[in-house]
Amino acid sequence: MVELVSVMGGLLPFKQGNLNQTFKALVQPKGFNAPFSAIVKDLPIRELFNELVSFVVLRALGLPIPSVYLGMVGGETQHLSKAPSLGNGSKLVYVSEEIPSPSLKMAMGWRDGQSEEACMACLSKFVPQIACWDKLGELYAFDTWLANTDRNLGNIVFGGKGSDGEPKVWLIDHGRSFTGEAWKPGDLVPEKSFTNMLKVWATPFLTTVQKDLCLLSTEMFVENAKRIDVNEPIDFYTNAFGLSEADKVAAKNFLIVRLGKVSEHAKDALVMETIL
Ligand SMILES: Nc1ncnc2c1ncn2[C@@H]1O[C@H](COP(=O)(O)OP(=O)(O)OP(=O)(O)O)[C@@H](O)[C@H]1O
Ligand SMILES: [Mg+2]
Numbered sequence: 033m034v035e036l037v038s039v040m041g042g043l044l045p046f047k048q049g050n051l052n053q054t055f056k057a058l059v060q061p062k063g064f065n066a067p068f069s070a071i072v073k074d075l076p077i078r079e080l081f082n083e084l085v086s087f088v089v090l091r092a093l094g095l096p097i098p099s100v101y102l103g104m105v106g107g108e109t110q111h112l113s114k115a116p117s118l119g120n121g122s123k124l125v126y127v128s129e130e131i132p133s134p135s136l137k138m139a140m141g142w143r144d145g146q147s148e149e150a151c152m153a154c155l156s157k158f159v160p161q162i163a164c165w166d167k168l169g170e171l172y173a174f175d176t177w178l179a180n181t182d183r184n185l186g187n188i189v190f191g192g193k194g195s196d197g198e199p200k201v202w203l204i205d206h207g208r209s210f211t212g213e214a215w216k217p218g219d220l221v222p223e224k225s226f227t228n229m230l231k232v233w234a235t236p237f238l239t240t241v242q243k244d245l246c247l248l249s250t251e252m253f254v255e256n257a258k259r260i261d262v263n264e265p266i267d268f269y270t271n272a273f274g275l276s277e278a279d280k281v282a283a284k285n286f287l288i289v290r291l292g293k294v295s296e297h298a299k300d301a302l303v304m305e306t307i308l
Contacts, residue, residue: 033084033265034084034087034100034101034102035062035102036102036103036104037059037061037101037102037103037104037127038059038060038104038106039058039070039106039125039127040057040058040060041057042057043055043072043105043111043112053074053111053113053114054071054072054073054074055073056130057069057070057103058070059101059103069130070101070103070130071128072103072125072126072127073125073126073207074111074113074115075115075125075126075207076116076213077274078215078275079114079207079208079213080102080116080124080126080269081275082208082209082210083126083205083206084100084126084265084269085178085209085210085283086180086206086209087100089174089257089260089262090174092260093174093256093257093260095167095170095171096201096202097202097204098204100127100128100129101127101128101129102125102127103124103127104122104123104124104125105124106121106122109121109122109123116273128204131189131191131202133189133191133192134189135185135187135190136158136185136186136188136189136190137185137186138186139190140154140157140185142154142185155233155236155237159234159238161193161199162188162234163234163239165198165199166198167201168234168242168246169248169250169252169253170253171183171203172230172246172301173249173250173257173298174203175209175229175230175301176228176301177253177287177291177294178206178209178210179209179211179226180206180208180209181208181226181227181228182206183228183230185233187203187204188201188202188203188204189203189204210283211226217278217282220282220283220285220286222285222288222289222290222293223290225297228297230301231300231303235303243302246298247295247298247299250294250295250298250299251295254294257294258291262284262287262288266280266283266287267280
């Protein structure tokens with residue numbers, strides 16, 4: 033499970049087109065490790081649960097994600113309205129190691145409200161760069177499996193092309209996996225199809241060969257995912273955050289049964305139907 037860190041000094045409000053309360057801060061890990069710069073989010077427990085279970089699963093699958101921690105904030109808790117309290121005046125926040133690169137949205141120069149032509153020009157220039165990433169098919173499969181409904185352009189950190197010619201990508205913001213930030217056990221229907229945002233902004237700009245490769249990857253993903261123990265993080269974080277037994281049972285059943293549906297749903301997300 034994720035490590036605990038202490039959030040040092042002030043929380044610096046940080047806006048890059050994001051909706052939630054997001055901050056930059058220095059955090060101090062346990063032991064003698066040096067403090068590092070991190071992104072801190074003020075999240076309620078269910079969203080924290082979604083983020084932490086997604087992180088554990090993504091790490092186990094070897095998909096690139098910044099390291100994630102649970103942070104304790106002692107002072108300055110007046111900025112935090114959703115984070116759970118620890119009882120001693122401090123609060124528990126979501127912390128991720130800051131990657132020194134912009135989101136794909138920023139890197140593309142995307143402006144909300146821009147014309148349809150400008151959207152298409154941006155996407156047709158940048159999606160082919162992401163399509164060279166050898167894990168794109170696994171991303172389609174992950175978002176389908178965890179029912180992450182929020183893979184927008186701001187939720188991929190993009191570091192351009194590396195020296196090996198591969199794009200550098202980190203996956204962030206999984207607060208809306210498990211169908212959304214405020215799911216109830218009844219929402220977690222394993223057979224149901226949920227919005228995979230990649231279908232909207234990435235699929236229309238992929239070539240047939242790229243889609244075929246992605247499809248092959250989704251099948252490999254399912255085989256790898258079968259080896260992951262999803263019960264352990266779900267048990268741990270439902271207990272840690274005081275979620276109910278019904279929540280725990282529904283979350284486990286959702287991931288275990290839904291894995292058998294991933295190839296079928298991911299295939300649907302890879303079929304070009306509409307352009308924006
Ligand atoms: N670990 C990180 N490293 C670098 N940048 C990050 C990191 N985490 C978040 N960011 C930046 O902060 C922005 C907001 O983060 P995130 O999407 O997780 O928060 P959010 O408040 O849930 O956003 P929204 O509700 O708008 O999707 C991201 O688009 C990205 O630019
Ligand atoms: Mg986001």
